[in-house]
Amino acid sequence: MASTFQKLSKSTAILSGANAVQAAAAFALLPVYTRYLTPADYGLAELLITSITLSTIVTGQGIPSAVGRRLNFVYRDDNDAQKTSVSTGIAYLIFC
Secondary structure, three states, rough: OOHHHHHHHHHHHHHHHHHHHHHHHHHHHHHHHHHOOOHHHHHHHHHHHHHHHHHHHHHHOOOHHHHHHHHHOOOOOOOOHHHHHHHHHHHHHHOO
């Protein structure tokens, strides 16, 4: 139980760090956006980013985390089932 909690804590810390780096990069690029883009271009870029984010949420449907849980907990020792699970998840995401 303790090792599972340690793995969860480590994964959460890595994910949080990656999100912080992403936010810092977006903040650092803000002066570039305001200098080189007109307000109409900036609005169009934000609309595109929002559309991509929403479509990712709708089409993703939690498949990556579900596949990860299945690999780590259900099919831990079954390599064939792991391959099937990953390929099914990828095919589903491509289809969506």
